[in-house]
Amino acid sequence: xxAPRRNLPPMNALRAFATAxxxxxxxxxSEDLGVSQGAVAQQIRLLEEHLGQALFTRLPRGVxxxxxxxxxxxxxxxxxxxxxxxxxxxxxxxxxxTVSVTPxxxxxxxxxxxxxxxxxxxxxxxxxxxxxxxxDFDRDQVDLAVREAHPPFPDGHEAxxxxxxxxxxxxxxxxxxxxxxxxxxxxxxxxxLLHDSYGHWQKYFGTEERLPGPVFNQISLxxxxxxxxxxxxxxxxxxxxxxxxxxxxxxxxxxQDESDRNYYLVRKKSQRPRxxxxxxxxxxxxxxxx
Numbered sequence: 693x694x695a696p697r698r699n700l701p702p703m704n705a706l707r708a709f710a711t712a713x714x715x716x717x718x719x720x721x722s723e724d725l726g727v728s729q730g731a732v733a734q735q736i737r738l739l740e741e742h743l744g745q746a747l748f749t750r751l752p753r754g755v756x757x758x759x760x761x762x763x764x765x766x767x768x769x770x771x772x773x774x775x776x777x778x779x780x781x782x783x784x785x786x787x788x789x790t791v792s793v794t795p796x797x798x799x800x801x802x803x804x805x806x807x808x809x810x811x812x813x814x815x816x817x818x819x820x821x822x823x824x825x826x827x828d829f830d831r832d833q834v835d836l837a838v839r840e841a842h843p844p845f846p847d848g849h850e851a852x853x854x855x856x857x858x859x860x861x862x863x864x865x866x867x868x869x870x871x872x873x874x875x876x877x878x879x880x881x882x883x884x885l886l887h888d889s890y891g892h893w894q895k896y897f898g899t900e901e902r903l904p905g906p907v908f909n910q911i912s913l914x915x916x917x918x919x920x921x922x923x924x925x926x927x928x929x930x931x932x933x934x935x936x937x938x939x940x941x942x943x944x945x946x947x948q949d950e951s952d953r954n955y956y957l958v959r960k961k962s963q964r965p966r967x968x969x970x971x972x973x974x975x976x977x978x979x980x981x982x
Contacts, residue, residue, distance in 0.1 A: 701742045708735035709747065710772050713765035714831075717754040724831055773830070777964050788817040789972055793838040796911040797955070798822040800931040802838075805979055812975055816968065829960040835969055836976065837958045845958065854955045855982035858929040859892060861944035866921030868942050875944055884923035886914045892926035895949050930955070930982060955980075 712721040712732055722729040740747050747761035757765055793802055798820060809816065827837045829849075838854065845851045861880070868875075877897065885893050885905035893903050905923055908914045915932060918925040919940055926947045935941040957976050959969070 701739050702735075705735040705739040705742070706768055707772075708732050709739050709765065710768050711831075712736060712748070712755065713757055713761065714769070714828075716756065776830070777962070787815050787968060788819070789835045789969060790819045790821065790833055791836045791838075791972075792821040792823060792827045792832065792834045794824050794840060795822040796915075796931055797838050799912045800915065801980060804934070808979070809972070809975055813968065813971060816972070818972075827958075835959065836972060838976075838980075839956055839958060840953050841956050841958075842952045842954065845956075848961050849958055850961050851956045851958045852977055852981075854957050854977070854980045855928075855930045856954045857951045859926055859947040859949040859951070860929050860932075861896075861924055861926055861947050862915075862918055862932055862936070862941045863924045863944055864919055864921040864941060865939065867923070868944070871942070880924060880944070886917050886923040886925040888914045888925075890926075892947055892949055896926065896947055 708721065708725065708727075708731075711724050712718055715721045715724065718732045718736070719729045722732045725732065736748065743764075745760050745764075746758050747764065748755040749758055791802075799822075802820065806818070809818070821832070821834065824840075827834050827839070829835075829837070840857075841851075843851070863883075867883070881897060881903075885903055887893060887903070887905055887907040888911050889907075889909055890911075893905075894900060897903070906917065908917065911927060911931065914925045915927055915935075917923060918927075919935065924944065926949065929936075929943075932941055936943055957973070957980070959973065
């Protein structure tokens with residue numbers, strides 16, 4: 693005679709467990725779920741009582757899954773992934789995608805080229821998130837991401853290189869009235885400099901001292917200032933190629949700055965075919981790969 697099947701735990705308890713098991717921190721899980729930390733802890737206790745198993749080991753900072761908890765979490769997460777995928781198929785008709793890109797990629801590359809994507813997929817509803825934060829594809833409900841990163845990537849992610857960073861010095865014709873040629877470092881240092889959070893000019897001049905000039909928290913702002921003739925900027929060529937071709941900026945020369953962080957197109961691996969996502973993935977590779 694077969695043993696009676698155990699009733700399923702409450703859905704709220706499973707959802708709290710799935711999130712806490714991923715974050716390994718009840719406070720962080722409570723923020724993701726929009727509930728109190730105490731509510732998360734209570735749901736975890738209810739689940740452990742229901743199963744008769746300890747699922748977490750409490751640590752001074754955060755928690756760790758027990759061996760049984762890790763096994764159970766993998767299966768619960770898989771079940772939620774199946775539910776999420778099924779809901780997306782029904783709710784969105786597979787015509788809505790969320791793309792997460794860096795702010796500079798959004799303003800300098802993506803926005804100008806979206807009309808060509810609309811031509812390829814006229815029914816596509818695309819939501820763009822501009823952020824440099826690391827993307828959790830499940831938590832943030834993101835389908836594709838473009839990030840400045842370096843391999844290796846997590847096992848569950850697929851990544852393709854879009855372009856390597858080629859850092860150059862650029863300035864406006866309004867600033868460089870006599871052209872951009874034969875400007876030596878000593879000449880450049882006497883000119884107005886535009887800075888971002890990467891500290892390119894310090895590397896270029898081989899100094900740690902603070903150099904004069906405004907500092908911007910986003911590369912795109914430094915590029916806008918360069919276009920306005922306010923100074924010279926060191927930027928990745930990919931972000932200013934259109935401006936160089938149109939004569940809005942001059943290429944002063946290489947910044948002689950190599951980076952191991954380049955721009956990648958990233959998505960979560962999935963067993964379920966998503967033709968719309970595959971089409972956007974291919975469009976991104978064709979449009980932005982250099």
